[in-house]
Amino acid sequence: MGKKNKGKGFEGGIASRAEDFSRWYIDVVKKADLADHSDVKGCMVIKPYGYGIWENIQQSLDKRIKATGHLNAYFPLFVPESFLKKEAEHVEGFAPEVPWVTHVGEEPLDERLAIRPTSEAIIGATFARWIQSYRDLPLLINQWANVVRWEKRTRLFLRTSEFLWQEGHTCHRTEAEAREETIKMLGVYHDFMRDEMAIPTIRGIKSEREKFAGAVDTYTVEAMMGDGWALQAGTSHFLGQNFARAFEIKFLDEDNEHKFVHQTSWGVSTRLVGALIMSHGDEKGLRVPPRIAPIQAVIIPILRKDSAAATLEVANKMADDLRASDIRVKVDDRDWLNPGFKFHDWELRGVPVRIEIGPRDIEANQCMVARRDTGEKEALSLDGLAAKITEMLDAVQAGLLAEAEAFREANTREVRDFEEFKVLIAEGKTFVRAPWDGTTETEDEIKALTKATIRCIPLEGGEADRADRDILSGAPAKHIAIFARAY
RNA sequence: CGGGGUGUGGCGCAGUUGGUAGCGCACCUGCUUUGGGAGCAGGGGGUCGCCGGUUCGAGUCCGGCCACCCCGACCA
Numbered sequence: 001m002g003k004k005n006k007g008k009g010f011e012g013g014i015a016s017r018a019e020d021f022s023r024w025y026i027d028v029v030k031k032a033d034l035a036d037h038s039d040v041k042g043c044m045v046i047k048p049y050g051y052g053i054w055e056n057i058q059q060s061l062d063k064r065i066k067a068t069g070h071l072n073a074y075f076p077l078f079v080p081e082s083f084l085k086k087e088a089e090h091v092e093g094f095a096p097e098v099p100w101v102t103h104v105g106e107e108p109l110d111e112r113l114a115i116r117p118t119s120e121a122i123i124g125a126t127f128a129r130w131i132q133s134y135r136d137l138p139l140l141i142n143q144w145a146n147v148v149r150w151e152k153r154t155r156l157f158l159r160t161s162e163f164l165w166q167e168g169h170t171c172h173r174t175e176a177e178a179r180e181e182t183i184k185m186l187g188v189y190h191d192f193m194r195d196e197m198a199i200p201t202i203r204g205i206k207s208e209r210e211k212f213a214g215a216v217d218t219y220t221v222e223a224m225m226g227d228g229w230a231l232q233a234g235t236s237h238f239l240g241q242n243f244a245r246a247f248e249i250k251f252l253d254e255d256n257e258h259k260f261v262h263q264t265s266w267g268v269s270t271r272l273v274g275a276l277i278m279s280h281g282d283e284k285g286l287r288v289p290p291r292i293a294p295i296q297a298v299i300i301p302i303l304r305k306d307s308a309a310a311t312l313e314v315a316n317k318m319a320d321d322l323r324a325s326d327i328r329v330k331v332d333d334r335d336w337l338n339p340g341f342k343f344h345d346w347e348l349r350g351v352p353v354r355i356e357i358g359p360r361d362i363e364a365n366q367c368m369v370a371r372r373d374t375g376e377k378e379a380l381s382l383d384g385l386a387a388k389i390t391e392m393l394d395a396v397q398a399g400l401l402a403e404a405e406a407f408r409e410a411n412t413r414e415v416r417d418f419e420e421f422k423v424l425i426a427e428g429k430t431f432v433r434a435p436w437d438g439t440t441e442t443e444d445e446i447k448a449l450t451k452a453t454i455r456c457i458p459l460e461g462g463e464a465d466r467a468d469r470d471i472l473s474g475a476p477a478k479h480i481a482i483f484a485r486a487y
Numbered sequence: 488c489g490g491g492g493u494g495u496g497g498c499g500c501a502g503u504u505g506g507u508a509g510c511g512c513a514c515c516u517g518c519u520u521u522g523g524g525a526g527c528a529g530g531g532g533g534u535c536g537c538c539g540g541u542u543c544g545a546g547u548c549c550g551g552c553c554a555c556c557c558c559g560a561c562c563a
Contacts, residue, residue, distance in 0.1 A: 013524090037555085041554085041555085090563095093563060094563080096561085096562085097562075117563095118563085149562080151561095151562065152488080152560090152561065152562070153561080153562080159562080206563080210563070211563060212563035213563050214563085215563075218563065232563090235563070237563080300522095302521070302522055303521065304520090304521065305519095305520080305521085308521095335521090337521085337524090337525095338520075338521045338522095338523090338524080338525055339521065339522060339523070339524095340521085340522085340523035340524050340525085341521095341523085341524045341525085342523090342524090343522095343523050343524080344523070344524050345524080356522065358521095358522055359522095360522075361522090368522080
C-alpha cells in the first residue's frame with residue numbers, strides 16, 4: 001500500500017522534469033499514451049490520444065488556412081528524380097535524406113522516384129500546367145500529407161523519419177504580393193499557436209545558413225521549450241522565382257508579356273505536438289491547452305458498492321449536460337481502478353479539468369472540480385455547472401499562455417559581452433539577444449564555440465543600433481539576432 | 488559515420504565460480520475494497536536478439552552478425 005513509495009519510484013511514474021528533461025519528455029510521450037517507437041527505425045506510431053491532439057491542431061489550423069483564402073488539394077507521394085533535380089539548391093539540401101523507389105516487383109523503374117521530403121518539385125510541375133494567365137493568380141493551395149526525411153537521429157514527434165504536416169504552396173503575380181503572403185502565413189502560425197496552443201512564438205527571419213534549400217528567404221516562428229531550448233515550430237518561405245524558373249511556371253500578364261510567378265511555401269508538422277508537451281508539461285506530466293485537448297473534462301465517479309449505479313447515472317447525466325455546452329467530456333467508469341489511480345492517470349495525460357462526483361457530493365448537490373494547471377480544487381454546485389466549467393477551461397487556456405510567456409521573458413537576455421554570452425548559453429536555459437555582423441563565418445564560429453545557433457533575426461527588435469558591435473567579431477552589427485541551443 | 492552502452496515473459500529488471508530461469512509492475516479468476524497510484528488468495532505467459540563454436544551440459548565462456556539506446560558529427 002505505502003502511498004509514500006508511490007511517487008518517483010513508482011513504476012507508473014515519470015522522470016523528474018527538473019532533473020532530466022529529455023528522459024521526462026520520453027516518459028510523458030509514452031506514459032500519456034501519445035506515441036510509441038515503431039518497428040521501422042526512426043518512425044513512430046501515433047496512438048489515439050496523441051493523434052487526437054494532432055487532429056485538433058489540424059482542424060483548428062485548417063480553418064485558419066481556409067479563412068485566408070487557401071484551398072486544400074492532394075499531390076503524389078512520389079517525386080520523379082528529374083523533377084527533384086530541377087532546382088539545384090533544393091536537391092542538394094534534401095538528397096542525403098531522401099529514400100528512393102527503384103523497382104516495382106522485380107522490374108526496375110525507368111526513372112526512380114523519390115518519396116517526397118517536401119512537395120515543391122511535384123507541385124511546381126503541376127502549377128506550371130494550371131497557370132496560364134494573370135487571371136489564374138494568386139493560386140493559393142494547401143495540402144495535408146505525410147513526408148519522409150531519413151534522419152540519422154530521431155526523437156518522438158520532434159524529428160521522425162516520417163511525419164505528418166501541412167504544406168501551403170502559393171503563386172503570385174508580384175514579388176510584393178508573394179512577400180506579403182509569406183509574412184501573412186507566418187502570422188497565421190503565430191496567432192494559431194498563441195490562441196489555440198497557448199504557445200508564444202517569436203517571428204523572425206532565418207540566417208542564410210539555416211534557410212530552406214531553394215528559398216530566397218525563410219521565416220520562422222521560434223518557441224522556447226520548458227528547458228530554455230529553442231524549437232522551430234513553423235516556417236514560411238519566400239521562394240522568389242527559383243522554382244518558377246526551374247519548372248517554368250509562367251503567366252501571361254496584362255501587358256501581354258510572359259512572366260514567372262513569385263512563390264511561397266509554408267508548413268507546420270506533428271512536431272507541434274512535441275512543442276506542446278515541452279511548453280506546458282510539468283512534474284506531473286502533460287498539460288494540454290483546453291482548445292486542443294481531446295478530453296477537456298474528465299468525470300471520475302466515486303463508485304461504492306451500494307451506490308455505484310446511482311452515482312454513475314448522475315455522472316453520465318452531468319456528461320450529457322456538459323456535452324450540450326460543447327465541452328469534450330469523458331466519464332471514467334472503470335470500476336476496477338480506484339479514484340486515486342485515476343486522478344494520477346488523467347493528470348499525467350494532461351486533461352485540463354477533473355470533476356469528482358460521489359455519494360457525498362450528490363447529497364449536497366455539488367461536485368469537486370480540479371484544475372490541471374494550478375492544481376486548485378473546489379466544490380461547485382451541480383446547477384449551472386456547464387457554464388462554470390466553460391469559464392474554467394478558458395481560465396486554464398489563458399493561464400497556460402501567461403505561464404509560457406512569463407517563462408520566456410524570464411529566460412531571455414540582451415547581451416553585449418561574449419563572455420557573458422558563453423556562460424548563458426552553456427547554462428542552456430536562455431534566449432540570448434545579441435548583435436551579429438550578418439556573416440556566416442561569425443555564425444559558424446559562434447556555433448563551434450558555444451553550440452548556440454541563430455534562431456532568427458526577430459521581425460520586432462532585430463535592428464541593430466549604429467553603435468552595436470558583433471558579439472564575437474566586433475565588426476559593426478547588422479542585426480540583433482536571437483541565439484539559443486535548439487532542438 | 489566515429490565513441491560508449493544494452494539486448495532475459497507486455498514493461499522494468501535480477502541471474503554468483505557454466506548445472507536447464509526468477510522478481511516487481513501489468514494481465515486473468517474470486518472475494519473484500521474504492522474521496523490521491525488498494526488488499527488477500529489462486530492463475531496464465533519466456534526456443535534468454537540471431538548464427539556458429541567450446542563443453543557431458545551455455546542466459547552465463549568464445550567468435551561473428553543484427554537491432555536498439557546514449558554522446559558526438561550531421562540534420563530547410
